[in-house]
Amino acid sequence: MKSFFRKFKEGLKKSTPTFQKAFGKVGGLFGGKTIDAGTLDELEEALYMADFGVETTEEVLEAIRAAYKEDRSLRGEEAARIGARVLEQVLEGAEADFAAEEPPAVIALVGVNGSGKTTTAAKLAHRFREDGLQPLVGACDTFRAAANEQIRTWCERLEVPLIASQHGADAAAVAFDALEAARSRGSDVLLLDTAGRLHNKGHLMQELGKIRRVLEKRSPGSLRHAWLVIDGSVGSNSIEQAKVFHEAFGLTGLIVTKLDGTSRGGALVGIYRQLRLPIYFVGLGEKAEDLQPFSVRNYTHALFGLEEEED
Ligand SMILES: Nc1nc2c(ncn2[C@@H]2O[C@H](COP(=O)(O)OP(=O)(O)O)[C@@H](O)[C@H]2O)c(=O)[nH]1
Ligand SMILES: [Mg+2]
Known part of the structure; x- marks a missing residue:
């Protein structure tokens, strides 16, 4: 290890x-x-x-x-x-710790296409299961034809249960079904992967709003978290986009992905300064175990070439 x-x-x-x-x-x-x-x-x-x-x-x-x-x-x-x-x-x-209290705790992952939502949903499910929790994934990106296939492949490989529907189905209906399944199976945490098309922002925000309303109506307070998955390699340019999601959906935290693929590893600081949202996890690679809880100390020390200190 x-x-x-x-x-x-x-x-x-x-x-x-x-x-x-x-x-x-x-x-x-x-x-x-x-x-x-x-x-x-x-x-x-x-x-x-x-x-x-x-x-x-x-x-x-x-x-x-x-x-x-x-x-x-x-x-x-x-x-x-x-x-x-x-x-x-x-x-x-x-820094922030996630605690799966009052199961099922629903976490919606939102963000633009390509930011890493689907991959992160799978990685998180894997991590939570390693932590002894029972995860379930809901495939709410019904917009892209390939999206279901992608999440299905990940979940099969990691042996994580998945609730999915057909391409074109109502995303909020999938979220509802996934919540029902999580309740009846006794899942601890439900991860909702969502669509991220940006060319139709209004429609996307409407869809996210509907997911929120449907969950709230079925089980008030079940939507514990809305995490914006943000591509760290896009750098500080992603701040504006983050603000749009924050205003429309009410974010509770961030996941910054692809820090391994960029020399702009400092952008995370600017993003945090602007949004003041806790960074729950960071993506440091493409493998399931490369999603790590954010640690300010490890981040700053690693970046500046300092070694780990024992204290
Ligand atoms: N290197 C690296 N690639 C990542 C990371 N997270 C996601 N990716 C890659 O980014 C691409 C888009 O990810 P995806 O989950 O499909 O994004 P989505 O459109 O937001 O669902 C995929 O090729 C992922 O493998 C990361 O932390 N590091
Ligand atoms: Mg996706």
Whole structure:
């Protein structure tokens, strides 16, 4: 079993090299190198390239510059720790634990096409089952013909039960059936995969609203969570889109996927700053076990090339 920290380290490996270089980590070691004006410039560029955004970039640099002013022999590793602490402050409140109380707890996964909803529904079901819970998946993306097939394949492979209907069926009716099934089977958690077409936003929001109403009517409070699944590699451009979903559907949290596929691993910070929604999980790869609970400490330390600290 890979440690939790290692997962972050490997998942973020497209984003980390520029930071390691700026902080003077060579061949996996910091080796006591000190920073200078040149490495500070490198760091600034690295922060922008990783899509941290202006505010966060300035805050991180300011803290490191201040320390450098005090001590001209500031080591790269110390600078990285100072930077990580700034990020930890910015990300305060971003971690969240999911507890499957009063089963069945329904979690709706929403977001645009390709953000990773279907994959994440399967990964979450797998994770919850590993945690000893009984998951059920509802295939509410009835819009795309291939969508049912995709979720079915995942669920079969992971041996997770699925409630699905035909292509073109009413998504809210599938949600209703899935909730009924979850109640009668005694499932602990119901994961609803939904459609994400963006060219018809009005219709999509209507459909999501209907899912919410139907669940609420059948079992008030059962829709415990609405998580926006957001593609981390799209970077800060996804913030506007997130706001639309938040206004229309009332989100309770975020899942940021594909952090492994991007060098813009800092975008998550900007997204959190804007939306202030807890990040329940992050996608660090394509395999079922690559969806990990978000950890501010693992994220910041892995990104800046720091090693796991024992405390
Ligand atoms: N590398 C990587 N790929 C991912 C991750 N999450 C999803 N994907 C891929 O993104 C693509 C779209 O995912 P899908 O679940 O179909 O998105 P949906 O349209 O929102 O349902 C698929 O090829 C997934 O394998 C992740 O965390 N890392
Ligand atoms: Mg899908």
